[in-house]
Amino acid sequence: MSEFLQHIANTLILGGTYALLGIGLTLIFGIMRVVNFTHGELYTFGAYFVFLVVSVLGLNFLLALPVAIAAGLLLGAVIEFLLLRPMRDSDIDTTMLVMIGAMIVMQNSEQLIWGGVAKSVSTPFPETPLVIGPVSVSYLRVFVLAMALLLIAATYILINRTKLGKAMRATFQDRDTASLMGVNVQAIYTATFAIGSSLAAAGGALLGPAYVISPHMGDIASLKAFAIVILGGLGNITGATLGGFILALAEELGAGYVSSGYRDAMGFLIIIAVLLIKPTGLFARAERIG
Amino acid sequence: MSRSRVLAGAAILAVLTGTAVAQESIKIGVNEPLTGPFAASGTYVVNGARIAADEINGKGGILGKKIELVIEDNKSNPTEAAAVTEKLVTRDKVPVIMGAWGSSLTLASMPKLMEYQVPMLVETSSSGKITTSGNPYIFRISPPSSVEAAAFKPMVPKMTIKKVDFLVINNDWGRGAAEDFGKMLKSENIQVGLVETMDQSAQDMSAQLAKIKASDADTLMVTTAVEQLTLVLKQAAALGMKKQIITTGGSQNPDQLIAQAGTAANGTIHLATFAPWQPDSTPNPEAAKYFIGEWKKRGFDFPGVTESFRGYDGIRTIAAAIQKAGKPEPEAIRAAFWTVDVKGLNGDIKFQKQGPAGKESGQSVPNVYLIKIDDGKVVVPTM
Numbered sequence: 001m002s003e004f005l006q007h008i009a010n011t012l013i014l015g016g017t018y019a020l021l022g023i024g025l026t027l028i029f030g031i032m033r034v035v036n037f038t039h040g041e042l043y044t045f046g047a048y049f050v051f052l053v054v055s056v057l058g059l060n061f062l063l064a065l066p067v068a069i070a071a072g073l074l075l076g077a078v079i080e081f082l083l084l085r086p087m088r089d090s091d092i093d094t095t096m097l098v099m100i101g102a103m104i105v106m107q108n109s110e111q112l113i114w115g116g117v118a119k120s121v122s123t124p125f126p127e128t129p130l131v132i133g134p135v136s137v138s139y140l141r142v143f144v145l146a147m148a149l150l151l152i153a154a155t156y157i158l159i160n161r162t163k164l165g166k167a168m169r170a171t172f173q174d175r176d177t178a179s180l181m182g183v184n185v186q187a188i189y190t191a192t193f194a195i196g197s198s199l200a201a202a203g204g205a206l207l208g209p210a211y212v213i214s215p216h217m218g219d220i221a222s223l224k225a226f227a228i229v230i231l232g233g234l235g236n237i238t239g240a241t242l243g244g245f246i247l248a249l250a251e252e253l254g255a256g257y258v259s260s261g262y263r264d265a266m267g268f269l270i271i272i273a274v275l276l277i278k279p280t281g282l283f284a285r286a287e288r289i290g
Numbered sequence: 291m292s293r294s295r296v297l298a299g300a301a302i303l304a305v306l307t308g309t310a311v312a313q314e315s316i317k318i319g320v321n322e323p324l325t326g327p328f329a330a331s332g333t334y335v336v337n338g339a340r341i342a343a344d345e346i347n348g349k350g351g352i353l354g355k356k357i358e359l360v361i362e363d364n365k366s367n368p369t370e371a372a373a374v375t376e377k378l379v380t381r382d383k384v385p386v387i388m389g390a391w392g393s394s395l396t397l398a399s400m401p402k403l404m405e406y407q408v409p410m411l412v413e414t415s416s417s418g419k420i421t422t423s424g425n426p427y428i429f430r431i432s433p434p435s436s437v438e439a440a441a442f443k444p445m446v447p448k449m450t451i452k453k454v455d456f457l458v459i460n461n462d463w464g465r466g467a468a469e470d471f472g473k474m475l476k477s478e479n480i481q482v483g484l485v486e487t488m489d490q491s492a493q494d495m496s497a498q499l500a501k502i503k504a505s506d507a508d509t510l511m512v513t514t515a516v517e518q519l520t521l522v523l524k525q526a527a528a529l530g531m532k533k534q535i536i537t538t539g540g541s542q543n544p545d546q547l548i549a550q551a552g553t554a555a556n557g558t559i560h561l562a563t564f565a566p567w568q569p570d571s572t573p574n575p576e577a578a579k580y581f582i583g584e585w586k587k588r589g590f591d592f593p594g595v596t597e598s599f600r601g602y603d604g605i606r607t608i609a610a611a612i613q614k615a616g617k618p619e620p621e622a623i624r625a626a627f628w629t630v631d632v633k634g635l636n637g638d639i640k641f642q643k644q645g646p647a648g649k650e651s652g653q654s655v656p657n658v659y660l661i662k663i664d665d666g667k668v669v670v671p672t673m
Binding site: 002003006007010013014017108111115116117118120122127129131136137138141211212214215216217219220251252254255256260261263264 | 329330460487488489492493500516517520521527530550552553591
């Protein structure tokens, strides 16, 4: 029983992480219909940025977080402006190739600048775990979960309750009409990509210190993020959040009670099942067409 | 003869000798992971190899020629490792290769060695299969898991171990280690419990560790490289795991663990293949001191020494074989490997026959040390 409770606690901690990875991608991939292969690299960028601010400049981790998120926002805007804007009307394959190229350039730059040896960041949280009955978790991971939920809520409000969110939804539903209604379509594209990027950077900034920071850390992160977005339904923030927790639960219970060798396969088994039964994702709403 | 003719002749002669000088280097292929999950370790090994090459060339090279390392990145990927081996042999025409760090990377390269009949010195891999599958082009200086397990055997009764769980990287290296150590422990009447695996790029092992935490074993043996090991130790501490943790494999870089896992590394025990903390007590103190000094002089970080020394020893062993062969040709080097006796940083490097008769691989038997991390420091417990 205590093992089961620990698995559930792990699921919550890991699920928060996965949800955070998923929402940034669901914004860009789901709403903009840009297959963002740089997602994992923006995540890595956030992690290295925190390392830079904490270990090189000597500032506090809590202070480094917002700085890294802002840097992610800026980098996202630059990528959109330089790479995606000129490709606006080209087909999805062309954009995908450009993004794969960007990913390769970013990953190799990270390795060139920081080297292959992993880095770690110290945080103000104690190294001894938080113990509640039979369950034990690290304070840092609890903080990461809280921050993830906060960022998810903020994104939800941004998309559904603000004027910018309304303009974003309008733009991706029907660009021409939105433009005729006075929406600055170009600015909306840049803003959406920048916000999605800042969420990826936030994920890296929060998880870099929990794991270790290395140039290839984004590979597995983006793989999980794509899985979560497909699971939750494209562009669906709630879906990505729940998808993150479902993937975490499948991995935990799969590794705990079936076999750790199939841990990563569990998530993909679920995705295959979802695609067979409900191809638009578990939580997809009816989409307005035209 | 007119003056201009003499000049032209001299010029031609200069060009000819120029090319002759350029050709006077002996190429050694180096097939290591410089990107991907094992980038840090592969880079350490390559830097160790460079120190050996510079040392040898500084003393005039071998057979009167300089050695030249042709370094290629196998991207921590077995398919790439095989491609790199093929490229080194067919395009660069190297007569001998050092590689390929990971067991799966080495195993993927091995059929290519058979195909092109070029010998490879294996510097790091520890899967037993490498030397027992009947590949006569393999010469290994790192200990296979069975040698590590055998070295650990006499220490076991002096420790308090009743039942052991395993958490290993899910590849030839990790699974081989669980098998070899499991066999040895059973022969010592120690029970073997869970054998859990982790993907080589996995970052979250909490699920496996939660299961292990709930088991009745008192000891956890972990086999993986330093980055993943850091995560395992941190996550085990976060779960409040109280079991004794012993790591194997020789890629633990204890100083990096102390720096990155912090207090989570305290109390952990590691089977290491080089103990640079006390160079005077290593088998060849002078060579060890020279290597550590040179490593520091080049500005590399000290924790890498436990990994990079294998690159250094590997290239020196290859150079010794080429010297004995008398010519930089694959078959002559292969034959010469059987006769080398090199003062390695971790004991004498001499190859013994292993594997099916008639097509044996070479295996050198290095020392294995047991070290412990206590209060943020590496200590060598006396047993």
